[in-house]
Amino acid sequence: MSHMMIRRRSWVPYALMVPALLYLAVFFVYPLLEAFVLSFRGEGGRFTLEFFRQMAGDTYFRGAVRNSFLLTLLVVPLQLIIALLISLIVNTRFRAASTFLYICAIPLGISDLAAGLIWLSVFTERGYLNTILGGLGLTAQPITFLTPERLDWLYGAIVVTEVWRATAIVMVILVAGLQLVPRDYLEAADVFGARPWQKLWRITLPLLMPSLQAALMIRTILALQLFATVITLSGRLVPVLAGEAYFWYSTYRNFHVASAYAVLIMVISFLITFLYLRLLRTKAEALA
Amino acid sequence: MTAARAKPLLWIGAAAVSAWVLAPIVLIGLASFTPRDALYTWPRPIIPEQFSLETFLFFFRSHGVLRSTFNSLLVAGITIVFALALGAPAGYALSRFVFPGRDGLRLSILATKMFPATILAVPLTVAFIRWHLYDTLLGVALVHTVLALPFTIIITSSIFVGVPAELEEAALTLGCSRAGAFRRVVLPMALPGLAASAIFTFVLSWNEVFAATILTLDNRTLPALIMNAIGSAGAPLDYRFAGGFFMIVPALVIIFLIRRYLMTMWGVTVR
Numbered sequence: 013m014s015h016m017m018i019r020r021r022s023w024v025p026y027a028l029m030v031p032a033l034l035y036l037a038v039f040f041v042y043p044l045l046e047a048f049v050l051s052f053r054g055e056g057g058r059f060t061l062e063f064f065r066q067m068a069g070d071t072y073f074r075g076a077v078r079n080s081f082l083l084t085l086l087v088v089p090l091q092l093i094i095a096l097l098i099s100l101i102v103n104t105r106f107r108a109a110s111t112f113l114y115i116c117a118i119p120l121g122i123s124d125l126a127a128g129l130i131w132l133s134v135f136t137e138r139g140y141l142n143t144i145l146g147g148l149g150l151t152a153q154p155i156t157f158l159t160p161e162r163l164d165w166l167y168g169a170i171v172v173t174e175v176w177r178a179t180a181i182v183m184v185i186l187v188a189g190l191q192l193v194p195r196d197y198l199e200a201a202d203v204f205g206a207r208p209w210q211k212l213w214r215i216t217l218p219l220l221m222p223s224l225q226a227a228l229m230i231r232t233i234l235a236l237q238l239f240a241t242v243i244t245l246s247g248r249l250v251p252v253l254a255g256e257a258y259f260w261y262s263t264y265r266n267f268h269v270a271s272a273y274a275v276l277i278m279v280i281s282f283l284i285t286f287l288y289l290r291l292l293r294t295k296a297e298a299l300a
Numbered sequence: 301m302t303a304a305r306a307k308p309l310l311w312i313g314a315a316a317v318s319a320w321v322l323a324p325i326v327l328i329g330l331a332s333f334t335p336r337d338a339l340y341t342w343p344r345p346i347i348p349e350q351f352s353l354e355t356f357l358f359f360f361r362s363h364g365v366l367r368s369t370f371n372s373l374l375v376a377g378i379t380i381v382f383a384l385a386l387g388a389p390a391g392y393a394l395s396r397f398v399f400p401g402r403d404g405l406r407l408s409i410l411a412t413k414m415f416p417a418t419i420l421a422v423p424l425t426v427a428f429i430r431w432h433l434y435d436t437l438l439g440v441a442l443v444h445t446v447l448a449l450p451f452t453i454i455i456t457s458s459i460f461v462g463v464p465a466e467l468e469e470a471a472l473t474l475g476c477s478r479a480g481a482f483r484r485v486v487l488p489m490a491l492p493g494l495a496a497s498a499i500f501t502f503v504l505s506w507n508e509v510f511a512a513t514i515l516t517l518d519n520r521t522l523p524a525l526i527m528n529a530i531g532s533a534g535a536p537l538d539y540r541f542a543g544g545f546f547m548i549v550p551a552l553v554i555i556f557l558i559r560r561y562l563m564t565m566w567g568v569t570v571r
Contacts, residue, residue, distance in 0.1 A: 024478070025397035028390060029390045029394075029405060032453060033390075033405070035386050036412060036446065039424070039442060039446040043423040101314050104310060106307075108314065113562070114556075114559045115317075115321050116318070116321055118321055118322075121548070121551030122507070123507035123509055123551075124509060129540050129541065129547075130327070130328045130544050130548070132540060132544075133324075133544070138341070140327050140331075142342075147343070154342055176321070236418075237510075239510055240510070243527075244530055258510065258514065261422055261425070262528075263532070267425070267426055270422045271423055273422075274419045278419050
């Protein structure tokens with residue numbers, strides 16, 4: 013870096029940043045504050061907990077909280093494991109590694125809505141899963157999987173879809189992280205006769221820890237945004253937090269309760285970030 | 301040695317994962333080209349007895365599809381322009397200057413990624429009704445710009461880091477103004493990276509469901525239209541399958557075209 017560029021206390025960088033910062037102030041900070049205003053301000057501008065009471069008293073609320081947490085607990089570990097497997101395969105740099113990486117990255121370009129519809133074609137009553145089961149002679153009649161009587165199947169379908177769709181982003185984080193693991197360490201381990209699993213356990217995984225933690229945190233927070241996947245597969249049979257915000261807004265036209273859900277999601281995201289940073293001692297930089 | 305023994309295992313694993321990723325895409329493709337009534341028969345073969353454009357055309361000619369596709373493209377276009385116009389200068393500042401508050405600013409910009417559309421959309425709707433932006437494509441593009449901005453700033457800053465400062469200084473010494481040096485030296489070198497950033501923004505905007513659904517009523521983007529058709533209008537299965545397939549095609553094409561830059565791009569966004 014040159015002296016010319018860093019010596020002067022220049023106004024230039026600030027001027028370059030101002031448009032983006034102003035924009036974020038208007039379209040990011042303001043709505044965050046507005047969410048609190050909408051959800052806490054009652055008639056005549058007085059503070060009220062009425063909308064939160066309405067939210068918590070709704071029949072879907074407890075299910076939404078439970079499902080959001082449960083689905084996160086089911087989906088995120090699976091994504092981490094599969095992504096780790098994929099990135100270890102990529103990292104061997106075998107002959108087809110770049111093609112393999114490309115294939116695994118495809119879901120990066122697919123929305124939660126489209127992913128939900130894709131898997132609907134598998135799990136729906138006249139769908140591909142029934143075709144396969146019937147073709148193998150395992151079932152005589154098509155089974156209705158996506159029904160409230162088969163909650164486990166509904167859950168399973170959502171988990172499968174989310175794992176299929178969003179493992180790619182974890183994989184990208186881990187592949188990038190693996191590239192930072194120095195090859196010499198592994199070669200040194202070879203010299204000392206370490207077995208592959210020893211290298212994995214003693215060298216690769218510890219060095220990959222920051223990436224794993226970052227992936228864990230990002231995925232946990234994004235899992236709270238779960239919305240279109242669930243609605244395409246279950247309608248409102250498996251209510252989730254973001255889905256409830258959508259229904260309260262689009263079906264009931266109630267900004268206040270919808271905002272209360274937004275605030276709830278925000279608070280939970282904050283708490284999760286905070287907990288992860290405390291528990292895992294992730295560097296704040298890694299969360300980015 | 302172990303490496304030799306691990307080899308077949310490696311290929312089997314890679315093949316299994318590839319099949320897991322690709323099979324559902326093939327299946328939805330098959331479903332979109334199965335005749336409509338065949339989708340409801342039982343038993344139904346995986347590969348339809350005859351391929352037909354019927355299902356796909358039924359979706360494509362459904363009310364609003366053509367227009368909302370155009371809307372989606374327009375919103376993505378506006379978002380790309382806004383995100384680059386606002387984000388590239390900030391990315392440049394973060395990559396080229398050391399100034400008080402830089403790390404704090406960088407971190408707070410990154411932190412905005414933690415608050416996605418779900419949280420912003422509802423309160424923004426209220427503001428947009430007041431500002432006459434509700435149910436406008438501009439309004440949707442403005443929200444998508446917020447979502448894209450942190451990524452654009454991070455991607456562009458990493459791009460500008462890759463353009464040697466020495467070249468820029470040389471231009472300055474040779475009498476270029478700062479703006480001139482930027483335009484003549486930095487910009488041409490950064491162009492491919494900026495294009496990559498634009499593509500990332502396109503995918504983000506094209507795929508965004510929540511904010512687009514909540515912020516529009518008549519001027520739907522494609523995901524908003526389909527979401528609404530499913531959420532409230534109970535669209536038939538053939539509409540859903542063809543719609544799902546139609547939404548993923550552009551993303552598949554784009555990801556294929558930029559496959560060489562994939563890791564650089566998405567890799568940068570998560571750093």
